[in-house]
Amino acid sequence: MLGRRRIRERIEHVLSLSKADQTEVVFMGETEQLTRFANSYIHQNVGKEDVGLRVRVVVGKKIGIASTNDLSDAALERALESAMTAAKFQQDNPDFISLPEPQSIEEIDGFVESTAACTPQKRAEAVRSICLPSREHALNASGAFATRSFEYGVGNSLGVFVYYPTTLADLRTVIMSDSGSGYAAAASLDVEEIDAESLGQEAIDKALRTRNPVDLPPGDYAVILEEYAVSLLLTYLAYMGFGALALQEGRSFMVGKLGKKIAGENVSIWDDGLHPKNVPMPFDFEGVPKQRVDFITTGTANAVVYDSYTAGREEGKNSTGHALPPPNSIGPFPWNVAMDPGQATKEEMLASTKKGLWVTRVHYVRPVHPLKTIVTGMTRDGTFLIKDGEFGRPVKNLRFTQSILEALSDVEMIGHDTKMGREGFMEDFIGGVRVPALKIGKFTFTSTTEF
Amino acid sequence: MNELTNRALNLAQTKGASYADMRVIDLEMQTIAVKNGIVEGISLDTSHGFGIRVIVDGAWGFASSARVEREEVDKITALAIEIAKASALVAGERIDLGPPEVHRDAFRTPTTLDPFQVSLEEKIDLLLACDEAMRKTKGVTVAEGNMAFIRERQVFASTEGSSIEQEIIETGAGLEATAVAEDEVQKRSYPNSFGRHQGTAGYEFIERYDLLGNAERLGQEAVALLSARQCPSRVTTLILGPTQLALQVHESCGHPTELDRVLGTEASYAGTSFLTPEKLGGFRYGSEIVSITADSTLRGGLGTFGYDDEGVPAQRTHLVKDGIFVGYLTSRETASQLEQRSNGTMRADGWSNIPLIRMTNINLQPGEWDLDDLIADTDEGIYMEMNKSWSIDDKRLNFQFGTEIAYEIKNGKWGDLLKNATYAGMTPQFWASCDAICNDRHWDIWGTPNCGKGQPSQVAHVGHGASPARFRNVRVGVMK
Numbered sequence: 001m002l003g004r005r006r007i008r009e010r011i012e013h014v015l016s017l018s019k020a021d022q023t024e025v026v027f028m029g030e031t032e033q034l035t036r037f038a039n040s041y042i043h044q045n046v047g048k049e050d051v052g053l054r055v056r057v058v059v060g061k062k063i064g065i066a067s068t069n070d071l072s073d074a075a076l077e078r079a080l081e082s083a084m085t086a087a088k089f090q091q092d093n094p095d096f097i098s099l100p101e102p103q104s105i106e107e108i109d110g111f112v113e114s115t116a117a118c119t120p121q122k123r124a125e126a127v128r129s130i131c132l133p134s135r136e137h138a139l140n141a142s143g144a145f146a147t148r149s150f151e152y153g154v155g156n157s158l159g160v161f162v163y164y165p166t167t168l169a170d171l172r173t174v175i176m177s178d179s180g181s182g183y184a185a186a187a188s189l190d191v192e193e194i195d196a197e198s199l200g201q202e203a204i205d206k207a208l209r210t211r212n213p214v215d216l217p218p219g220d221y222a223v224i225l226e227e228y229a230v231s232l233l234l235t236y237l238a239y240m241g242f243g244a245l246a247l248q249e250g251r252s253f254m255v256g257k258l259g260k261k262i263a264g265e266n267v268s269i270w271d272d273g274l275h276p277k278n279v280p281m282p283f284d285f286e287g288v289p290k291q292r293v294d295f296i297t298t299g300t301a302n303a304v305v306y307d308s309y310t311a312g313r314e315e316g317k318n319s320t321g322h323a324l325p326p327p328n329s330i331g332p333f334p335w336n337v338a339m340d341p342g343q344a345t346k347e348e349m350l351a352s353t354k355k356g357l358w359v360t361r362v363h364y365v366r367p368v369h370p371l372k373t374i375v376t377g378m379t380r381d382g383t384f385l386i387k388d389g390e391f392g393r394p395v396k397n398l399r400f401t402q403s404i405l406e407a408l409s410d411v412e413m414i415g416h417d418t419k420m421g422r423e424g425f426m427e428d429f430i431g432g433v434r435v436p437a438l439k440i441g442k443f444t445f446t447s448t449t450e451f
Numbered sequence: 452m453n454e455l456t457n458r459a460l461n462l463a464q465t466k467g468a469s470y471a472d473m474r475v476i477d478l479e480m481q482t483i484a485v486k487n488g489i490v491e492g493i494s495l496d497t498s499h500g501f502g503i504r505v506i507v508d509g510a511w512g513f514a515s516s517a518r519v520e521r522e523e524v525d526k527i528t529a530l531a532i533e534i535a536k537a538s539a540l541v542a543g544e545r546i547d548l549g550p551p552e553v554h555r556d557a558f559r560t561p562t563t564l565d566p567f568q569v570s571l572e573e574k575i576d577l578l579l580a581c582d583e584a585m586r587k588t589k590g591v592t593v594a595e596g597n598m599a600f601i602r603e604r605q606v607f608a609s610t611e612g613s614s615i616e617q618e619i620i621e622t623g624a625g626l627e628a629t630a631v632a633e634d635e636v637q638k639r640s641y642p643n644s645f646g647r648h649q650g651t652a653g654y655e656f657i658e659r660y661d662l663l664g665n666a667e668r669l670g671q672e673a674v675a676l677l678s679a680r681q682c683p684s685r686v687t688t689l690i691l692g693p694t695q696l697a698l699q700v701h702e703s704c705g706h707p708t709e710l711d712r713v714l715g716t717e718a719s720y721a722g723t724s725f726l727t728p729e730k731l732g733g734f735r736y737g738s739e740i741v742s743i744t745a746d747s748t749l750r751g752g753l754g755t756f757g758y759d760d761e762g763v764p765a766q767r768t769h770l771v772k773d774g775i776f777v778g779y780l781t782s783r784e785t786a787s788q789l790e791q792r793s794n795g796t797m798r799a800d801g802w803s804n805i806p807l808i809r810m811t812n813i814n815l816q817p818g819e820w821d822l823d824d825l826i827a828d829t830d831e832g833i834y835m836e837m838n839k840s841w842s843i844d845d846k847r848l849n850f851q852f853g854t855e856i857a858y859e860i861k862n863g864k865w866g867d868l869l870k871n872a873t874y875a876g877m878t879p880q881f882w883a884s885c886d887a888i889c890n891d892r893h894w895d896i897w898g899t900p901n902c903g904k905g906q907p908s909q910v911a912h913v914g915h916g917a918s919p920a921r922f923r924n925v926r927v928g929v930m931k
Contacts, residue, residue: 042541050517
């Protein structure tokens with residue numbers, strides 16, 4: 001950890017040397033330690049420390065970017081020079097208006113000392129509390145337990161300077177028998193909130209119950225999607241359409257739909273970077289404060305997220321504080337998505353289902369038709385038949401090919417409790433998707449696999 | 452550098468390591484992106500750091516840092532030792548690396564034209580000309596082009612006595628035209644999708660693919676796809692173009708032959724593999740004409756190097772021979788579990804990550820057919836090319852892939868253009884249905900610069916040699 005003063009000094013050093021019309025410096029520092037286990041023992045155990053300093057210069061309407069992970073005076077000067085060289089070869093970008101002006105940033109305390117100070121021994125003890133019970137059940141435990149600390153700083157020549165240190169602990173496990181598997185995961189700013197033993201028990205329970213799965217023909221089924229599954233589906237929904245660049249380029253399912261019904265009235269989805277139960281971050285990578293953005297409110301398409309560049313392309317729009325580090329091709333992105341909870345328990349969802357499937361988790365989800373929000377993926381680590389309101393036999397995994405918005409138009413019950421998921425590529429963001437479990441009337445499964 | 456590596460390795464041994472290696476890396480990367488006539492970004496990035504891997508009490512530890520300084524080397528070495536000792540708290544079998552690997556050597560990617568010596572103007576001019584050509588067709592809403600150039604200098608040293616210096620140079624480029632209509636988005640890419648095609652080569656790689664000569668066609672095809680027929684839903688004969696076949700090899704042969712996956716160490720993330728050890732040497736993976744190699748010695752492939760990241764020399768081995776599954780991608784640790792010697796596939800994403808088993812160049816060996824003859828020999832079917840969507844289960848059996856473009860084949864002739872083409876299958880049945888592979892005139896090594904694996908997640912640059920091939924009785928047109 002370098003601390004606010006040192007990071008500010010490095011950022012201001014670059015700003016003071018710059019001869020560009022506008023200059024922005026983004027600092028990203030990370031210390032990560034990760035303990036990985038498989039076959040019920042630790043097989044990989046790593047620690048890394050890295051910093052990155054990204055310089056964006058604006059000369060007229062020409063933009064150049066350079067980065068380095070060396071914070072010495074000489075390296076920073078080289079990075080600035082490289083950014084100026086890059087700008088020199090640019091053409092004017094008429095859509096670029098300006099780097100952001102300073103705005104007040106909400107103070108958030110996202111740094112938890114116990115996470116930052118977590119030792120390899122402590123992680124090993126947590127892993128042991130999963131592996132030993134697994135061995136006792138003749139099961140095979142695998143997973144990863146990561147503790148990370150981050151420092152972010154953004155400064156620009158218009159007077160912006162913001163700094164935020166934070167931490168994140170992440171534990172996920174897959175526990176396997178010879179014919180089934182179970183999954184559990186949790187993430188928190190505070191490592192003390194990660195209950196490894198309980199996560200292990202959750203996955204062990206599924207691993208034992210999924211033994212000897214039966215074949216089930218593909219087709220349309222009512223489904224109860226656990227939070228893990230909902231989290232990944234919403235991550236892909238966000239990717240396919242909740243950013244302004246996709247909207248402006250006509251690639252988003254929100255095109256022509258703002259103000260119109262696109263999901264059931266019981267569905268509200270939003271992003272809030274300040275929400276304490278997500279992974280809060282008070283500003284984006286341009287130093288703009290995070291705003292809550294309501295994407296879908298009671299089923300109606302409402303808004304998308306902006307950075308300063310995409311906001312500048314539309315009359316009357318301002319950045320909502322969702323810029324990614326430059327350069328990026330996907331534009332602004334929400335990384336604290338959440339869905340409003342409902343009233344149901346998962347037990348009530350189960351009891352209300354005459355015939356259907358219980359899906360713990362989905363795997364390898366990919367868009368098939370982004371404008372129709374059709375994705376494909378597999379079920380994984382705990383798929384069960386539901387019959388007459390009770391769990392039936394575990395079933396072999398199935399492939400779904402399904403429009404997410406169609407599914408969200410057919411939500412029959414919504415869980416009262418929510419869980420924050422960091423599934424799929426969200427694992428690489430300092431963010432999460434907090435969602436309830438859902439019961440959906442019809443979900444299309446197009447093929448099956450052998451396990 | 453020798454002073455620092457010696458210091459770290461000596462310190463590791465002093466503190467109880469039975470084995471240690473260290474990699475010190477300097478990375479330089481230049482990327483250029485243009486979009487709709489504007490240079491959207493020019494980025495010049497550097498990254499420098501080191502990683503130390505140790506075995507203490509039979510268990511692994513690894514630590515890394517961006518500060519390549521004497522005190523930091525001491526601190527990080529001690530941290531790696533501490534981490535390894537913690538690993539031993541929940542230990543499995545003691546790590547056995549097999550016989551020592553001792554090499555003192557140097558390797559440099561052979562290039563004709565150093566890409567960092569070519570001016571930015573020349574690169575930008577070419578991308579902007581391509582961008583303009585793609586937008587010549589009315590209806591193209593987004594035209595994008597990019598280039599990437601990477602130079603990675605690495606020093607590897609181990610307590611077994613290895614000292615290896617490598618300089619790997621990569622060059623890549625890609626074009627993409629997007630057209631949008633109501634409820635439809637269509638995209639065409641060249642030479643490959645998902646950003647770019649890439650190889651270990653100099654700027655001659657860019658010149659070889661004639662970006663400008665293909666740009667206008669991309670725009671035309673993207674717009675034509677908007678009004679094309681939907682790919683029908685049926686079971687039919689499928690001919691895959693080379694880049695889609697490269698993706699098929701990647702997902703359904705490359706990943707399931709990674710021996711760490713097979714042995715369960717990727718179970719919690721990407722999954723395991725259907726190619727379990729008892730199948731080695733006897734399992735019919737595909738038809739008799741299917742032979743697949745792992746070859747990190749091929750000039751120009753994105754998975755080409757001199758030594759892997761645990762100091763094992765680059766090699767060529769068979770994974771599938773005449774349709775039979777015969778080999779895995781291995782590391783020293785996993786190979787020793789099968790009483791084999793590593794075939795040199797341990798690769799790390801930069802200095803900050805531990806090496807994992809990764810694909811090198813995984814190649815479907817060319818067959819006998821000319822593409823024209825193959826089309827003429829096909830009464831009814833669909834030709835699909837250039838990946839757009841890909842998903843496969845966690846044992847690499849059930850897959851469903853979608854492509855940017857497809858054509859109907861009728862009575863041995865090219866037919867209608869088809870949009871939103873998808874196909875699905877189970878890996879061994881799919882490869883068993885392969886009855887024709889095109890010859891080496893149609894064969895190239897397609898670079899995939901975005902292969903994800905591991906926790907913390909790592910991105911590897913891998914290659915896949917492929918030429919078009921034909922598969923029978925494949926389910927196509929899977930769309931809700």
